Amino acid sequence: xxxxxxxxxxxxxxxxxxxFQNAPNSGTEIELIQVYSRQTxxxxxxxxxxQITNNLDALAEADLYIIAISDDAIEAISSLLPFKxxxxxxxxxxxxxxxxxxxxxxxxxxxxxTFTKNxxxxxxxxxxxxxxxxxxxxxxxxxxxxxxxxxxxxxNSEQRKALHVAAVFVNNFTNHLYQIGQEICQENQVPFEIxxxxxxxxxxxxxxxxxxxxxxGPAKRNxxxxxxxxxxxxxxxxxxEIYKTLTQSIQENGKKL
Amino acid sequence: xxxxxxxxxxxxxxxxxxxFQNAPNSGTEIELIQVYSRQTxxxxxxxxxxQITNNLDALAEADLYIIAISDDAIEAISSLLPFKxxxxxxxxxxxxxxxxxxxxxxxxxxxxxTFTKNxxxxxxxxxxxxxxxxxxxxxxxxxxxxxxxxxxxxxNSEQRKALHVAAVFVNNFTNHLYQIGQEICQENQVPFEIxxxxxxxxxxxxxxxxxxxxxxGPAKRNxxxxxxxxxxxxxxxxxxEIYKTLTQSIQENGKKL
Numbered sequence: 001x002x003x004x005x006x007x008x009x010x011x012x013x014x015x016x017x018x019x020f021q022n023a024p025n026s027g028t029e030i031e032l033i034q035v036y037s038r039q040t041x042x043x044x045x046x047x048x049x050x051q052i053t054n055n056l057d058a059l060a061e062a063d064l065y066i067i068a069i070s071d072d073a074i075e076a077i078s079s080l081l082p083f084k085x086x087x088x089x090x091x092x093x094x095x096x097x098x099x100x101x102x103x104x105x106x107x108x109x110x111x112x113x114t115f116t117k118n119x120x121x122x123x124x125x126x127x128x129x130x131x132x133x134x135x136x137x138x139x140x141x142x143x144x145x146x147x148x149x150x151x152x153x154x155x156n157s158e159q160r161k162a163l164h165v166a167a168v169f170v171n172n173f174t175n176h177l178y179q180i181g182q183e184i185c186q187e188n189q190v191p192f193e194i195x196x197x198x199x200x201x202x203x204x205x206x207x208x209x210x211x212x213x214x215x216x217g218p219a220k221r222n223x224x225x226x227x228x229x230x231x232x233x234x235x236x237x238x239x240x241e242i243y244k245t246l247t248q249s250i251q252e253n254g255k256k257l
Numbered sequence: 258x259x260x261x262x263x264x265x266x267x268x269x270x271x272x273x274x275x276x277f278q279n280a281p282n283s284g285t286e287i288e289l290i291q292v293y294s295r296q297t298x299x300x301x302x303x304x305x306x307x308q309i310t311n312n313l314d315a316l317a318e319a320d321l322y323i324i325a326i327s328d329d330a331i332e333a334i335s336s337l338l339p340f341k342x343x344x345x346x347x348x349x350x351x352x353x354x355x356x357x358x359x360x361x362x363x364x365x366x367x368x369x370x371t372f373t374k375n376x377x378x379x380x381x382x383x384x385x386x387x388x389x390x391x392x393x394x395x396x397x398x399x400x401x402x403x404x405x406x407x408x409x410x411x412x413n414s415e416q417r418k419a420l421h422v423a424a425v426f427v428n429n430f431t432n433h434l435y436q437i438g439q440e441i442c443q444e445n446q447v448p449f450e451i452x453x454x455x456x457x458x459x460x461x462x463x464x465x466x467x468x469x470x471x472x473x474g475p476a477k478r479n480x481x482x483x484x485x486x487x488x489x490x491x492x493x494x495x496x497x498e499i500y501k502t503l504t505q506s507i508q509e510n511g512k513k514l
Binding site: 071094112113114116119121125126127129151153155158159161162163164165166167168169170171172173174175176177178179180181182184185187188189190191193194195196197198199200201202203204205206207208209210211212214215216217218219220223226229230233234238239241242243245246249250252253 | 328351369370371373376378382383384386408410412415416418419420421422423424425426427428429430431432433434435436437438439441442444445446447448450451452453454455456457458459460461462463464465466467468469471472473474475476477480483486487490491495496498499500502503506507509510
């Protein structure tokens with residue numbers, strides 16, 4: 001049996017604990033034996049109290065230690081681990097593998113998803129991006145990842161960096177466009193609810209069409225009259241600038257094709 | 258019974274024909290009696306041949322004429338209709354009501370959704386935005402809209418303009434961000450597939466959280482180190498500029514709160 005210890009108690013840590021506890025082979029092939037959390041209360045609804053520790057010196061012996069904490073604390077905590085030559089991974093999209101302390105074997109176990117507190121996700125469909133220093137460690141990570149997800153990928157640090165930047169565009173920036181949509185609605189006394197089916201369908205389309213195929217709108221059509229009317233309509237300087245920048249970018253794309 | 262004639266055979270027209278044909282009260286309370294299409298073949302899979310005409314002079318008498326054609330042809334076709342004082346509406350998000358010819362009573366019947374050829378949509382959840390010149394016509398439009406959708410809204414031309422601009426942000430611009438995500442993946446030999454669950458969840462979140470609540474990422478956290486690393490990573494000048502513009506906009510929002 002592969003024994004796993006999880007270090008952390010935030011959003012990602014909590015979703016990972018739930019995923020390991022619910023895995024079909026939990027307790028037979030793979031077991032989450034312990035969670036390290038400075039605040040016991042933040043994970044006590046997910047795992048038995050006796051499996052939680054707030055003392056790094058009390059960490060159990062395990063085949064894999066998963067550090068699921070904020071990016072800027074990974075280096076520090078990895079250097080405080082009281083053992084050597086064990087497999088230690090972090091879960092971050094933007095931190096290189098070699099930030100982990102040299103005393104242990106290093107790896108990455110990066111679930112690429114946006115996690116919301118108290119909103120359950122179906123972990124089976126979440127891509128997990130793995131990296132390790134050697135093939136044996138990779139095989140172990142692969143087994144652990146496949147116990148909770150059907151989508152496991154070997155991704156090196158450079159590729160992971162690219163993925164993280166791409167994720168900022170499709171997640172953080174997209175959400176910001178939703179916010180601008182909401183602001184425009186509010187300024188004009190229109191319920192934002194009206195846009196929600198469009199938001200859902202825009203994301204749905206990408207499951208079956210490429211972004212190029214799915215692209216529509218005045219910029220794509222080079223519909224100058226509508227673009228000018230929209231720009232005149234946007235009194236908010238910031239909205240106006242984003243409209244111009246993204247419209248130009250879509251038009252430039254059109255020229256390349 | 259309310260009799261409806263649909264003028265047009267493109268994407269929106271086809272989805273509307275299917276929605277009317279499948280409405281529970283089709284043929285009892287509301288009936289799509291005729292479709293005008295220059296190319297019979299483009300709608301003959303949706304409605305009986307004898308109900309299709311390519312001759313404006315052969316338009317049947319009806320309670321409502323829905324013009325579902327491209328924006329720039331609405332004015333012209335409305336002026337060619339061979340009757341007076343009937344209710345004529347268009348389906349466009351960006352064309353004002355008064356573009357329709359004065360000879361008839363004017364209205365708007367705007368389904369706010371992105372329609373893909375051959376990809377069925379659940380019309381029941383599509384918001385339909387209605388506008389008319391008088392209350393009697395509004396009641397008729399309301400009945401017809403509610404026969405195919407559960408979400409019907411009274412939206413005047415100014416509000417509709419705002420909605421259309423907002424829709425460009427949450428649909429056209431969001432899709433363009435998906436495309437940039439794909440380009441970054443391709444440039445770095447990472448499958449775009451990995452980002453699809455994130456895209457789906459980003460849209461899902463907005464169904465339960467406000468965009469402000471859902472916002473995450475380096476710009477929101479003012480994580481300067483990550484932002485600088487991402488900007489250095491983005492060799493593509495266009496991607497780089499969009500990254501900067503949207504990051505600044507998210508940071509400005511943070512200051513306002």
